[in-house]
Amino acid sequence: MRMRRTASPWRKGKEDGFRAGLADGEHLGRCRAIVRDTVPSLGGSPGTIRPVSVLYVKTGLWAYAPLDEGVIDALRGLVRDVHIAAPTDDVAAIASTVGADLVLALNSVECLPVRHVDALRELGIKTAAWFTDDPYYSDVTGDLAPHYDYVFTLEESCVPFYRDRGCAEAHFLPFGVNTAMYEPKRVTASYRYDIVFIGSAFWNRVAYFDRLAPYLRGKRVFIAGYWWDRLKHYSLLADRIRLGYWVSSEETASFYNGAKIVINMHRAIDDESNRNSRRLPAQSVNPRSFEIGACGTLQLTDGRVGLPQAYEAGREIAVYGSPEELIERVEHYLNHEEERRETAYRSLHRTMEEHTYLSRVSRLLGHVFG
Numbered sequence: 600m601r602m603r604r605t606a607s608p609w610r611k612g613k614e615d616g617f618r619a620g621l622a623d624g625e626h627l628g629r630c631r632a633i634v635r636d637t638v639p640s641l642g643g644s645p646g647t648i649r650p651v652s653v654l655y656v657k658t659g660l661w662a663y664a665p666l667d668e669g670v671i672d673a674l675r676g677l678v679r680d681v682h683i684a685a686p687t688d689d690v691a692a693i694a695s696t697v698g699a700d701l702v703l704a705l706n707s708v709e710c711l712p713v714r715h716v717d718a719l720r721e722l723g724i725k726t727a728a729w730f731t732d733d734p735y736y737s738d739v740t741g742d743l744a745p746h747y748d749y750v751f752t753l754e755e756s757c758v759p760f761y762r763d764r765g766c767a768e769a770h771f772l773p774f775g776v777n778t779a780m781y782e783p784k785r786v787t788a789s790y791r792y793d794i795v796f797i798g799s800a801f802w803n804r805v806a807y808f809d810r811l812a813p814y815l816r817g818k819r820v821f822i823a824g825y826w827w828d829r830l831k832h833y834s835l836l837a838d839r840i841r842l843g844y845w846v847s848s849e850e851t852a853s854f855y856n857g858a859k860i861v862i863n864m865h866r867a868i869d870d871e872s873n874r875n876s877r878r879l880p881a882q883s884v885n886p887r888s889f890e891i892g893a894c895g896t897l898q899l900t901d902g903r904v905g906l907p908q909a910y911e912a913g914r915e916i917a918v919y920g921s922p923e924e925l926i927e928r929v930e931h932y933l934n935h936e937e938e939r940r941e942t943a944y945r946s947l948h949r950t951m952e953e954h955t956y957l958s959r960v961s962r963l964l965g966h967v968f969g
Contacts, residue, residue, distance in 0.1 A: 744766050793933060794818055863891060
């Protein structure tokens with residue numbers, strides 16, 4: 600009887616590695632072609648530089664550095680002069696010296712003291728705030744907003760709130776994605792997981808992940824952030840959780856690129872850490888939505904009223920409404936690789952077309968300068 604020869608472990612490993620490398624190369628090539636060929640929507644003539652000078656005031660908060668950098672890079676491609684200041688600087692004096700037509704401040708809590716904003720307005724210099732964490736700190740931002748000529752918020756439900764407080768020029772403007780940081784890229788095996796979630800364990804997330812824990816135990820999962828030891832089933836996932844760790848934007852982008860599925864779960868409006876006593880609703884998608892989209896990875900997100908303005912559910916993004924539905928969606932997409940990747944490619948295209956800082960800042964300047 601003739602014995603059937605089996606491939607040696609070395610040969611099998613070589614063949615598996617070749618197939619995996621080929622698939623990764625095709626995926627990365629497809630993603631980079633999408634990034635290269637997609638033209639951002641700017642709401643004006645591409646390449647037009649506005650003949651204005653903008654002084655940008657950074658938050659001064661290290662966690663928001665990628666947002667600052669994204670806005671600054673976009674401004675440099677859209678206006679004649681860009682100057683940078685810190686919130687501790689004498690912003691009014693700097694703005695007067697450089698001849699600023701607009702002072703734009705990224706804000707959440709009182710990063711830039713309002714006395715500086717008032718001084719700018721007395722000089723006749725236009726001022727604008729772009730609030731980073733609406734509606735979660737509306738008790739604070741509601742008092743800051745009237746000091747500015749223009750108010751921009753990433754939460755659409757906050758627009759009438761600010762207008763009721765006398766801000767006639769309050770506008771909905773989501774944050775975008777810093778494409779210099781969040782982009783398709785090759786990553787090492789240490790970043791490759793089936794499922795990734797990065798973020799703090801707010802109580803609504805704890806409730807979800809406690810119900811998901813027995814299922815996730817059987818998957819290649821990476822979770823990182825603060826307070827995850829709140830989980831009742833923490834022991835089931837302890838070896839998959841990087842507890843109390845703030846993942847940098849650069850490393851977050853690597854985990855997103857290495858994941859098959861990234862879970863996005865929005866923060867609840869009634870969390871104990873919020874300062875939102877009016878319970879202003881959270882309807883718009885978070886900035887993380889665009890960061891995941893820019894990496895060419897499938898995003899599985901909880902639904903929000905404003906989601907259809909950003910992505911088409913089922914075509915550009917996957918949506919769940921319960922822990923059981925989340926499990927069902929994960930199983931489906933892990934077993935349908937081509938569908939998972941095609942959905943992610945469409946999301947990447949939509950992100951590059953509509954959700955970059957270049958597009959967002961272009962809209963902002965249109966509101967201020969017409």
